[in-house]
Amino acid sequence: MSTDLSGVMRPVAKANGLPNEHYTDERVFMEERDAVLYNNWSGIGTEADVPENGDAKPIEFIGMPLLLIRDTEGQVRVFQNTCRHRGMILVSEPKKIEGAIRCPYHSWCYSTKGKLVAQPHVGGPGMNTHKDMPKSELGLYEVPSYIWLGVIYVNASNTAPPFEDVHAELLERWKEFDVPMYHGGEDSRFELEVDTNWKLAVENYCESYHLPWVHPGLNSYSRLEDHYNIEEYGHYSGQGTLVYRQLKGQMGETFPDFPNLSDKWNEGGEYITVYPNVLLGVQRDHAFAIILEPKTVDTTTEHVHLFYAEPKVDEALRAKNATQWKGVFIEDIFVVEGMQKGRYGRAFDGGRFSPAMDGPTHCFHDWIARQITGHRQKMAAE
Structure with a gap:
């Protein structure tokens, strides 16, 4: 379906609202x-959702599974809440990450920075490496994020210009609250x-x-x-x-x-x-x-x-x-x-x-x- 939006973009005195x-x-x-x-840069949560290092909170953003996490150094990050192996959801409820993010399916493990750190038996029983499964290439997908006034924004498509550029005028207007x-x-x-x-x-x-x-x-x-x-x-x-x-x-x-x-x-x-x-x-x-x-x-x-x-x-x-x-x-x-x-x-x-x-x-x-x-x-x- 393709709706007619031409009337919406007229000057306000002549415009109609978005179609039904x-x-x-x-x-x-x-x-x-x-x-x-x-x-665009959409809001999905707040810093207060993950107040302490290691805190992780899964959310669903219009069907996309995301994971808010505060890493071991205190930086808030957003990852796709999906294991790079077979697509299993990694974290199903808010929790404190002790050590690593472990997939409940085959126990692949990721650091709080998204790096793949363990692949048990990936090369066969007792073989925890495989030349065709390099850890360096199989970390979690990190979603671009930005925090302003306590709110976490993400660009799910990874196509938007930087938040600071998109919202430069608003950041200037409210700079006293930064x-x-x-x-x-x-x-x-x-x-x-x-x-x-x-x-x-x-x-x-x-x-x-x-x-x-x-x-x-x-x-x-x-x-x-x-x-x-x-x-x-x-x-x-x-x-x-x-x-x-x-x-x-x-x-x-x-x-x-x-x-x-x-x-x-x-x-x-x-x-x-x-x-x-x-x-x-x-x-x-x-x-x-x-x-x-x-x-x-x-x-x-x-x-x-x-x-x-x-x-x-x-x-x-x-x-x-x-x-x-x-x-x-x-x-x-x-x-x-x-x-x-x-x-x-x-x-x-x-x-x-x-x-x-x-x-x-x-x-x-x-x-x-x-x-x-x-x-x-x-x-x-x-």
Whole structure:
């Protein structure tokens, strides 16, 4: 199936949204997996998933088995979770690697850096080498990865330019937050299972237009008119607020601020999508990341993580903050699930965009359309 994306790439005032098939059709979902999620730098987890040397965590990224691991020197790496011998899954549940990563099938072993270190009986009983099976050529496939603001990004296809080049403008915009960030721990992470296509979660997050009706509590102090659009076509989009209110405890305590922030952040916050699938929010005293895991064409898991300026912050205040944000994000669920159901309306043409209010969402649609169009052109030329 090849959908018509020409209307999506028009200027915002004349554009239509992505066609329904991009939310309902399994074949298009697979096309987007390759063109958008595999070909770009997608978020898959956080450093906090493997906090100590030797920690390993298996994940599945839209069907691709991956292994997050912190090697013996403390570097976070991502490998395909597949033995180079017969393709067996190496690690099936989170664990501490003691010594080496051992395949449970024929006991081939790999170091935490991915090097093949043992091949028992590969040359016959008692013969642990074979001239046609060189260890140096049979290490694990390492997937290009990059860590920014605590989130682990991968380029599954190994075809994207370096992360620093792709996101240079965003890294510059938020360079004040390029400081150590500390995950709040188990009470600062939660998951939301949502019956929607992953893109609808991005679209909703990008804009502030819905605040008065969907988030009346938030809108009571950070009003619609206090927000501004962030539209960097071809790069990222989102929204910002001029009125960020610090959370306070019973005795007026607050979280410590990130160091050396400019005055902009005294009462401001920004909420941006790192295309394609990571929703980031930064404020003076904490940050959050929502990593969208597309499960099927119409189901998504939202992995939410909260980060702070210091490794230890007030426990009660931290729990209160997690509860508050969880409440805000839950308020969005009926919206993104409702839009998913609406995409089965056969006469729906992708919808229109308010030039004043929907620019960030159109920015995302335009980027998706151009990723797919470029992928189709490349495939046709091969």
